[in-house]
Each structure stands twice: as structure tokens, then as C-alpha cells.
Amino acid sequence: MLRKYSNSRSLNDNLKLGSLSAFSAGMVNVASLIIFFGFSSNVTGHYAILAEEISLGNWNQVAVVFSWIFLFFFGNFVSNLIIINFNKKYTYVAHATPIVLEILCLLVVGIYGQFYYTETLFETEVLLGLMLFAMGLQNGLTASISNFAVKTTHLTGATTDLGILFSMFTKKKYREHPELLGKAKLIGTIAISYLSGAVVSGLLYKSMQFKVFYVVSAFLVIIISYDWYKISLLNYLKTNRQVEAKSKYRELEIFPKAKRENEGSLAS
Amino acid sequence: MRFWTIFVIIFSLGALSIYGMVTNGSNPENMVIGQWNEVKWEYELYDRVESKTDGKSKIIPEDLKPYVGGDLKIHEAEMWKFEPNGKLTLTDRNGNKLKQLKWAFKGRGNVLYLKYDDNSIESYIVTTINQDKLVLNIDLHIGAKGLAKLTFEKF
Numbered sequence: 001m002l003r004k005y006s007n008s009r010s011l012n013d014n015l016k017l018g019s020l021s022a023f024s025a026g027m028v029n030v031a032s033l034i035i036f037f038g039f040s041s042n043v044t045g046h047y048a049i050l051a052e053e054i055s056l057g058n059w060n061q062v063a064v065v066f067s068w069i070f071l072f073f074f075g076n077f078v079s080n081l082i083i084i085n086f087n088k089k090y091t092y093v094a095h096a097t098p099i100v101l102e103i104l105c106l107l108v109v110g111i112y113g114q115f116y117y118t119e120t121l122f123e124t125e126v127l128l129g130l131m132l133f134a135m136g137l138q139n140g141l142t143a144s145i146s147n148f149a150v151k152t153t154h155l156t157g158a159t160t161d162l163g164i165l166f167s168m169f170t171k172k173k174y175r176e177h178p179e180l181l182g183k184a185k186l187i188g189t190i191a192i193s194y195l196s197g198a199v200v201s202g203l204l205y206k207s208m209q210f211k212v213f214y215v216v217s218a219f220l221v222i223i224i225s226y227d228w229y230k231i232s233l234l235n236y237l238k239t240n241r242q243v244e245a246k247s248k249y250r251e252l253e254i255f256p257k258a259k260r261e262n263e264g265s266l267a268s
Numbered sequence: 269m270r271f272w273t274i275f276v277i278i279f280s281l282g283a284l285s286i287y288g289m290v291t292n293g294s295n296p297e298n299m300v301i302g303q304w305n306e307v308k309w310e311y312e313l314y315d316r317v318e319s320k321t322d323g324k325s326k327i328i329p330e331d332l333k334p335y336v337g338g339d340l341k342i343h344e345a346e347m348w349k350f351e352p353n354g355k356l357t358l359t360d361r362n363g364n365k366l367k368q369l370k371w372a373f374k375g376r377g378n379v380l381y382l383k384y385d386d387n388s389i390e391s392y393i394v395t396t397i398n399q400d401k402l403v404l405n406i407d408l409h410i411g412a413k414g415l416a417k418l419t420f421e422k423f
Contacts, residue, residue, distance in 0.1 A: 037374035037381070037391065049376070060295070063288030064376045070282035119354065119372035119381075121297050125289055128375075 004145075011182045014150050017223070018186055019193040021142050022152035024219045025135060026197025027204075028106065029153075031212050032131050034205050035113070036124050040131035041139075042154035043072050064125050071129045075136020080144045096224050098141040103217045105134035110213030117210070149186065155194060158187045296377040296397050304348045304402055304420035348420065356382065380404060392418070 004013055025041045032040035039045055046069050053061040079098040086094035109127050117123055135153045142150040151157060165184045168174040175181075204212050349357040356371040370383040373394075380392045392404035395417070402420040 037379040038376065060288065061376050061378070063285045066281065066285040067289045070278075070285055073278075074282065119370075121295060121373040121377050122290075124372075124374055125376065129286075129289070 009146055009149075011186065014146050014186055015189055016226070017142060017146065018150045018152055018190045020219060020223050021138055021150075022190040022193040023197035023200075024216045025138060025153040026194035026199075027201035027212065027216045027219070028131060028135060030198040030201040031205055031216075032128060034202065035210070036128045038068075038124075038128045040128055041135040042156070043069050043132070044154070044156055046072075067125075068129055068132050071133040072136040072139075075133040075138075076140035076143075077136075079137045079140030083141070083144050092227060095141065095145055096227070098137045099220050099224055102134045102137045103220050105130050105137070106213045106217050106220075109134075110210050110217070113210030113213070149183075150190070152190055152194065155191055158191055162187050162191070296373055296394065299397050299399065300350045300371075300373075300380075300402065301352055302350060303423040304350070305423045306346050306348065306418060307421050308417075308419040310417040310419075347423065379407060 004010075029039055029041040032038060046065050050062065050065045050069065053059075053065060078101070082097050083094050086097075109130055112123075112127065117127075139151055139153040142152050162184065165180060165187070168180060169184070201212055201216075204215060208215070346361040347359045347363075349359065350371060351357070354370050354372060356369050357365060358367040358369070359365050369385070372381045372383075373379065374381045374391070378394050380394050382390045382392075384390075391407040393407045394402070395405050396403040400422050402422075404418045404420075406416045
């Protein structure tokens with residue numbers, strides 16, 4: 001999911017990454033909507049609100065909404081900055097770091113909400129900002145490593161693409177195009193995962209409240225662990241193969257020599 | 269050079285906005301503190317369709333109930349007293365205490381959230397808030413302003 005970059009990624013890699021991260025984004029967005037009455041994974045609505053507040057001259061609210069949009073932007077910025085600087089040397093670490101930061105942000109929201117939240121407006125605005133930053137980190141990561149194929153925190157572009165693809169599928173030549181079919185499958189999976197995450201979050205919130213952010217964090221840990229496990233497995237297999245090859249080499253090199261020595265001592 | 273100028277402008281605006289958010293001056297939480305006198309109830313859609321209400325009636329017409337939802341509690345109070353500790357006391361015009369609930373602002377300060385002792389929740393979109401006037405719309409969670417509008421004046 002996270003090890004491969006850009007064009008070396010398969011549809012299957014993108015499907016796994018897209019479904020899991022869209023599920024967690026859906027969970028975060030609905031949780032923030034229920035708790036804070038604000039969206040945290042999409043900024044289109046915030047742009048509209050920003051315009052409205054500017055036209056009304058509510059400068060305090062302009063500052064708040066612009067901060068949220070900026071934090072989402074900054075999350076994307078940080079995520080891609082990490083990737084482009086560390087991708088070549090430490091691919092997995094570069095791709096996992098934005099998710100680790102996202103988990104930290106969501107844990108802060110969860111822990112603060114569970115133990116310290118007194119429902120002041122300041123707390124609401126800051127926690128919502130932190131969630132927008134976390135969603136920016138996630139979106140920046142998935143978009144960057146998948147060559148802009150996977151965007152999981154909002155569905156405007158995905159729904160547009162899906163509408164276009166479905167209209168293309170009215171013609172047979174496009175219906176049989178594997179790349180277009182793969183794209184439709186990916187976008188459809190992302191949309192369904194996002195919606196499922198949102199519904200699950202809405203249901204879980206009733207009994208878990210702020211603890212729902214721990215569940216989201218657990219999902220993100222799965223994304224990281226999956227590749228870590230694969231890397232460990234690959235390293236293990238690689239090391240095993242090297243050991244086997246070395247022992248075979250030794251058998252060929254050393255054992256015949258020892259055998260000859262043994263035969264020599266017997267003869268004498 | 270031009271690139272870095274744009275870069276600096278965007279990041280400065282972001283930093284300034286965050287500073288503005290943190291040091292928010294005319295916070296609605298400060299503005300709402302005090303006693304508010306309920307002066308008008310309006311049912312926007314109903315008024316538009318049938319013009320049956322006089323702007324004072326607090327009874328939700330039967331045909332509007334499906335839109336408003338079953339959970340909404342219509343306040344019989346005339347005075348709303350917001351206290352800094354998050355308590356809201358509803359009293360009648362003679363000062364008799366009717367109910368006490370918890371209040372908080374949500375979103376960017378555009379949603380007034382009321383919580384009852386039985387944990388039921390009610391939310392209003394804050395349409396106007398200033399030193400003299402408070403206008404609330406019932407929040408139907410559908411991104412639209414509610415059907416009922418409450419207007420208050422500072423007491």
C-alpha cells in the first residue's frame with residue numbers, strides 16, 4: 001500500500017490504500033460534524049462560507065475559516081514535502097510519516113475531547129483545525145504516492161470522474177478498456193468506503209463519543225502495519241534466501257575441501 | 269523571486285489567520301452573555317405559504333412538524349439568561365425560573381448548541397448576533413436555515 005510510488009503502483013495497491021484511508025476519512029468527517037458542527041475532510045464548503053463571511057464583513061469568522069482552509073493546505077504541503085525529500089532513500093518511512101502525524105493529531109483530538117473538552121468555541125475551532133490538518137496530511141499522502149489517482153477525503157472530484165466514466169461506458173469500446181474500468185472500480189470503492197466509514201462513525205459516536213477517534217487511529221495503524229509486515233516478510237525471505245545461498249556455496253566450496261582432507265588423512 | 273513572494277504571502281496570511289483565530293476579539297461567547305428578551309417567533313416557510321401566524325405564536329403548526337422533527341422542544345420562556353459558566357436559565361416574564369440547560373457555540377461560532385439534563389440536544393443557527401440583537405434559526409442539519417426563527421433583544 002505505502003511502499004510503492006507513482007507509476008509502479010498497481011490497481012490493487014491503490015484499491016487497498018483508497019478503501020482504508022477513505023473509510024477513516026469518512027469516520028473523521030462525520031465525527032467532526034456531530035461533535036463540532038463543522039466539516040473536517042473537505043474544504044469546498046469552507047471556501048463558500050469564507051466568501052459569505054467576507055461579503056458580510058465578519059472578519060473574526062473570516063480568520064477562523066481561512067485558518068481551517070490554510071491548515072488543510074498546510075497538511076498537504078507537509079505531507080508532500082516529507083515524501084519528495086525522503087522518498088528515494090527511505091520510501092516506506094517517507095510514506096508512513098504523514099500517517100503517523102495524522103494518527104498523533106487524531107489521538108490529540110480524542111484524548112483532549114475525552115478528558116479536557118469544556119465545549120468552548122476556542123477549543124472547538126482549534127480541534128476542528130487540527131482535524132483539517134490531519135485530513136490534509138492524509139489526502140496529500142494518498143494523492144502524492146498514487147500519482148493523483150487516489151484522493152480520499154472528499155468526493156466532489158471522484159463523483160465528477162465517476163459520472164464521466166459512466167457516460168463513457170455507454171460506448172462498448174470504453175466498456176472494454178481495462179484502465180477505465182480499473183479507474184471506475186477504484187473511485188467506486190473509495191466512495192463506498194467513505195460512506196461506510198461515515199455511517200459507522202455516526203453509529204459508534206452514540207456509544208463512544210470522542211473514543212471514536214481511537215478507532216480511526218486503529219484503522220490508520222492497519223495501513224502502516226500492513227506494509228511494515230510486508231517489508232519485514234520480504235526482508236526475512238530475502239535474508240533467508242541469502243543464508244540458503246551462502247550455505248549452498250559453502251557446501252560447494254568448503255565441504256569438498258574438507259572431504260578431500262578427510263580422504264587424505266585416511267589414506268595416510 | 270515572484271514565486272517566493274507568492275509563497276510568503278500565502279504563509280503569512282495563514283499565520284495571520286491562525287493568530288486571529290487564537291486571539292479572537294469579538295467572540296460570540298462574550299457577546300451572548302446576559303439576559304435576552306424573546307420578541308418574535310416566525311415560521312418562515314409557513315408564513316410564506318399560508319401567512320397564518322402572527323409572529324408571536326409558539327405552537328408549531330401540525331403540517332410543519334414533519335419538517336421540524338419530533339425532538340424539538342418549544343420554549344415557553346420569554347427570557348433567556350446566558351451565564352459565562354455555560355448555563356442557560358429560561359425564565360418567564362415575571363422572572364420565574366422555568367428550566368436550566370447548558371449552552372455552547374459550535375462550528376465557527378455559527379451554531380448555538382443547547383443540552384438538556386436528559387442529554388437531549390437542540391441546535392440553532394446563529395443568524396445575527398451583536399450587542400443588541402440575537403436571531404436564531406432552528407438547525408435542521410441539512411445545511412439550510414430552519415423553518416422557525418427566534419428573535420431576541422438584549423434586556
